Amino acid sequence: MLVEQIMKTDVVTLPPTATIAEALKLLQKHRIRHIPIVNEDNNVVGIVSDRDVRDASPSIFEKEATNSELKNELKTIMSHPVVTIHPLDFVEEIARIFYDEEFASLPVVKNNKLIGIVTEKDMLYTLIQLTGTHVQSSHIEIKVPHRPGILPEVASIFGERKVNIVSVLIYPYNDDPNFKVLVFRIQTINPTPVIEDLRKAGYELLWPHNILEPKL
């Protein structure tokens, strides 16, 4: 999946000469946490987060505060240079950036111009879609030997029953390198026939498990 498929293109920005007060207002109005700072050519020259703004604001404990700090320009507090990404980057790659760099927002830049933004929240939503839990479906977990050809073998059982697969995830099985766990979400309210077929074919189901008969 590509960044351009998940990025937001409606980006709230400010010039470096705008004040901290303006940034504060926009953060609150749009309920966002990051504002890319752009020059007149729409090049990203910095980024300001809600925490940068908070750090630069007077403490709530200072009763006599004049709020003069809020009149400072954003270029005095913005972070730069900014880590940016390209619309054709892979979502997996930017997940790595979020994890390693510990920030929560990445401006998307093409030909040096800002064209979008991806936040941690967009990333998590993509993850939800990958798990298939956003569409009506039932969940089945199968423990399988870790060997070539196992996935099509198992998947063909779903195909024979004409059951549509919404998502497939492959997890490690504890620390045992000889096995994997296949998690399928399938588009049916009635997984019973597939479950019977899987059992008949000798696969070990982790869900639904066998602890309770006649319940599946």
Next chain:
Amino acid sequence: MTCNASFIYSDKLLNYHFHSDHPFNQKRVQLTKELLQAAHLLDSAEIMEPRMATDDELALFHDHAYIEAIKQASRGKLSDVDGVEFGLGTEDTPTFNGMHEASAYLVGGTLTAVDQVLQERVDHSLNLGGGLHHGFKRKASGFCIYNDGAVAIKYIREKYNLKVLYIDTDAHHGDGVQWAFYDDPNVCTFSIHETGRYLFPGTGNVNERGIKEGLGYSFNLPIDAFTQDESFLSSYESAFKEIVDFFNPDIILTQNGADAHYLDPLTHLCTSMKVYERIPQLAHELAHKYCEGKWVATGGGGYDIWRVVPRAWAQIWSIMKCNEPMRGSIPSLWLDKWQTESNQALPIYWHDPPEDLPVIPREAEINEKNAKTLSNTLKYTKCNQNG
């Protein structure tokens, strides 16, 4: 206390039939009716014929394009490719001849029940053919084509302008009805169901609370797989009582799926008949306390059609009419007639003998988790009450 109640029935409700191997089997409705007759609990004067819902009524909730597609499919004229968009031709909702009329009768049955109650001919009305809560605006799913609950609530809103509380005790999340009224503050939905972690449809999380004006009027209580009577009932009672008090409805519509029972083949909940005695009792009590008795009940899921559903559904009628569940032995007349057709031994008592109930090793853990979920579900109603 006895109440006036009507039982919606016609053999036409049995025409909602996908094929002989399909788990959704409306023979359940006939079995329930005959069980009640054998128990001398259902007089012919109490039985009301359902009408067929009109296209305009279906269109209160469904898209015209969808209704047209169902009509085509009903005559065998919808291609597989054209059906995909509408969720038709799948294993769950295959097409069948006459499916439009059969589905429109189920909806009409629930509308008949609504009119019966709101024109004050009866206090309560029961349409066991309805409760098809997975039907979407333009998509069939989870054995459901037209969503009678959603159409009926739209109908109540338009024709009678009343506040409706929808209570869904099916083991699956009542998603179709929830999404239909997600932004409507005059319709409050509450669904208790097995968590969507494993079970279809997967939604029904506590944090699905509605949007816009409807925020705070959608309640979900997802309980753990293998939940038993005690935890089910204590969470359900607390939630229902709190929600009805918070919302103060004019009428209650209940969806009475009977698939949370330990014998049900499709879900992983482990309740017994005790739950199916208490669920209608509570609806009955609260309908009288808050809505001058106005209560419409429908069927829903339930896939052990011999051992579970007839007993569970007969209790709804027993409570509607006499405010008491049936106890003791199942009438032998009914057992004798149906035992030959069932490949399972039919139950001989109304209740489930305690020794038959499964033992769940993780019970304490499950109960603790459900209690936590309950407090999360009710988090904001409590805030409101405390000011």
